[in-house]
Amino acid sequence: MTKLVAVAEPERVALHARDVQFDWTGLPLRWIPREAFASHVINVMHLLLPEGERWFVKVFSEALPLIKDEQLREDVIGFIGQEGMHAKAHQGVQDYFDAHGLDTRAYVEQIENLFRRLLGDRAITDERRQREWLIERLSLIAAIEHITAFLGNWILNSPALDAAGADPRMLDLLRWHGAEEVEHRAVAYDVYMHVDGRYFRRVRTYVIAAGAIVWVWGLGAKHLMDNDPTPGERAKPRWRGVFGTARRGLTPSYGNMFGCMWRYLSPSYHPSQEGSTSQAVAYLARSPAALAADNLAPADDSPTRRAIPTRR
Numbered sequence: 001m002t003k004l005v006a007v008a009e010p011e012r013v014a015l016h017a018r019d020v021q022f023d024w025t026g027l028p029l030r031w032i033p034r035e036a037f038a039s040h041v042i043n044v045m046h047l048l049l050p051e052g053e054r055w056f057v058k059v060f061s062e063a064l065p066l067i068k069d070e071q072l073r074e075d076v077i078g079f080i081g082q083e084g085m086h087a088k089a090h091q092g093v094q095d096y097f098d099a100h101g102l103d104t105r106a107y108v109e110q111i112e113n114l115f116r117r118l119l120g121d122r123a124i125t126d127e128r129r130q131r132e133w134l135i136e137r138l139s140l141i142a143a144i145e146h147i148t149a150f151l152g153n154w155i156l157n158s159p160a161l162d163a164a165g166a167d168p169r170m171l172d173l174l175r176w177h178g179a180e181e182v183e184h185r186a187v188a189y190d191v192y193m194h195v196d197g198r199y200f201r202r203v204r205t206y207v208i209a210a211g212a213i214v215w216v217w218g219l220g221a222k223h224l225m226d227n228d229p230t231p232g233e234r235a236k237p238r239w240r241g242v243f244g245t246a247r248r249g250l251t252p253s254y255g256n257m258f259g260c261m262w263r264y265l266s267p268s269y270h271p272s273q274e275g276s277t278s279q280a281v282a283y284l285a286r287s288p289a290a291l292a293a294d295n296l297a298p299a300d301d302s303p304t305r306r307a308i309p310t311r312r
């Protein structure tokens with residue numbers, strides 16, 4: 001009889017950025033064969049994330065002086081490095097789309113306005129109000145990071161995409177990113193709890209963030225389908241696509257998504273309850289892009305990849 005051995009879950013991983021490179025030559029815009037809807041629902045990430053993650057980097061860099069815990073500070077520096085690389089990698093796909101007839105600019109300009117104007121720095125002279133605006137944005141990022149951790153956990157557990165013949169380079173980009181989202185899923189939440197931690201603000205910003213993401217995501221998928229120049233059948237946003245792709249495991253299940261949203265509202269919530277660090281670390285140990293990045297940067301020595309005891 002086979003004896004099952006439980007794999008110990010590392011509670012904390014020292015975070016480091018991996019300078020991944022992707023060659024998108026020949027990538028179909030619909031990189032899941034015969035699945036225009038699912039391809040474009042996932043492609044929204046390449047339009048939304050570059051600007052969004054650059055905004056994360058900016059806000060977290062501004063927040064560094066507020067962080068008095070040395071270990072959390074280290075985590076934030078690792079988080080900033082990882083999010084900066086995510087933005088760069090998704091920007092590469094966005095540029096590829098623009099160069100291959102899928103014009104993303106009108107939508108991306110709206111996203112830039114959202115992050116730079118609505119959520120950017122404000123001309124506030126009062127120091128206390130300035131700090132409150134920074135904490136408000138940290139709370140929003142903690143909420144968004146709950147959703148990115150959910151998506152990261154999903155993409156690491158999405159065999160239907162492999163079975164459907166999805167482009168392996170795209171799967172590696174999504175899974176490398178997803179694994180790092182799972183790896184650093186507690187950082188934004190811990191920062192928010194460190195600098196403020198009020199439950200009402202956490203819930204309020206979460207409701208705003210979740211509603212805005214659903215809305216903006218829908219607009220992005222529609223933009224991509226409307227502008228997709230692939231010859232043949234036109235991609236159209238249809239309810240059949242919305243539910244059919246989720247049922248077939250090509251996009252996240254709506255039941256799991258609502259469950260995830262609900263969990264964030266619990267007063268005892270902590271991101272460590274979502275996803276598996278050991279699964280994320282295991283994927284990063286075999287991801288072609290992550291392996292190549294670590295070979296390209298041998299000076300980044302092993303302690304940064306080691307699982308280390310948590311402060312909790």
Ligand SMILES: [Fe+2]
Pocket residue numbers: 053082083086148177181
């Ligand atoms: Fe990210």
Ligand SMILES: [Fe+2]
Pocket residue numbers: 083145148180181184
């Ligand atoms: Fe993240």
